[in-house]
Amino acid sequence: MKKLPDKTVERLSQYRRSLLNCLANGKKHIFSHEIANLHHITPVQVRRDIMLIGYTGTLRKGYDIQELVDLIGEIIDTDEGQNVAIIGIGNLGRALVTYLQGKRSKLRIAAGFDINKDKVDRVYGGVQCYHIDQLEEIVKKENITIAVITTPADETQKISEMLVKAGIRGILNYTPTAINVPDHVYLEEYDMITSLEKVAFFVKKNSLTV
């Protein structure tokens, strides 16, 4: 398959989320404009994305939801699934563990890591918390490929180096400190303040233009 646009990959994940929801409600088929409505985009965008992954719906019935879900799975997921570690079992880390665990069959939260004695060796939302010193050992043992960083900001760079050294292949960084990783490690960073400030900016703009 030819290279999928980044934005298409993102949207496929979003489509699957709502498609799974439809399935849960007993819905079997869906039209491009229905998907579009669920995601604030145009039906053409939806059809184009679906075209790019080589799926074909049926005229008048639309897309078979289960087939589409399966195909998106083939694109995003690996057969065996990937194991994920949460680094820093604080407020956000714990919230994430409970949110993510069990949500996707091919993403397993395999371990948490912390430095605080009170947290180490406890279980949070079904996930074992290890001491950060055991990172490399557990990453290897559990075949963890992805890490989510939710430690204090000033630990971020150090943690990211440990993760790279341990052989992690992808990092999702929720701390406000940007990090640098080698090319073979995929990095995604997100800061909630930026989302909030984006909202603030457009609210301000709208009030001015009205």
Place this chain on the structure above:
Amino acid sequence: MKKLPDKTVERLSQYRRSLLNCLANGKKHIFSHEIANLHHITPVQVRRDIMLIGYTGTLRKGYDIQELVDLIGEIIDTDEGQNVAIIGIGNLGRALVTYLQGKRSKLRIAAGFDINKDKVDRVYGGVQCYHIDQLEEIVKKENITIAVITTPADETQKISEMLVKAGIRGILNYTPTAINVPDHVYLEEYDMITSLEKVAFFVKKNSLTV
């Protein structure tokens, strides 16, 4: 000023975050390539963004950090600041309150809302939690313009309608249920699973192409 590209607005927020950090470390000036390194982008992108907001650095010294921070503030913030409500004081809501409160002088977390008797009338991270029935009253009293939704997913649509009715101007939705709002309300949605799946996809892709 002419319309700023969406992406520029996002980056300005990110620049400010790291610039504030530089200031805190006593740094006074910064070059475009330094900002670029902190955000995994090119120096040209940085200069272009800064050009768009009409700021001019000095050759050989770069940008005056304080001036740049102030100017970004003039763009993103309002003079009086905006008040924010967090709807749903669960795991994520509480994490957010403690994270956001006091981080930006022009964004004040003015109230939390929940439906659970145990949470109502308590204070979390300095923020008073009210019953959701008091939404409209408090939104008006505290002049709240922005809401962050962190309730269970099946409450999302109902909550968003209440928010619109209460006069909220911008919504940041962290639940996995997309919502629909009128044009005059700015909506931003984010799902952590999509970020995680994006990482998963690119990790998979990288392992294949190596």
Place this chain on the structure above:
DNA sequence: ATTAAATTGTTATTTTATTAACAAAATTTT
């Protein structure tokens, strides 16, 4: 049986975003 309506799939066009190119100015080196 014909026409109209709905819907997909795909190419073409437009818009938005990023990157490249380079002139201008300040500083440093020779």
Place this chain on the structure above:
DNA sequence: AAAATTTTGTTAATAAAATAACAATTTAAT
């Protein structure tokens, strides 16, 4: 003093993403 270097600011070019246009097909309506 002249040449080289560094860095900004801006326009031009390219790339990526979104939208529009429309043919093709199926079903429904007349």
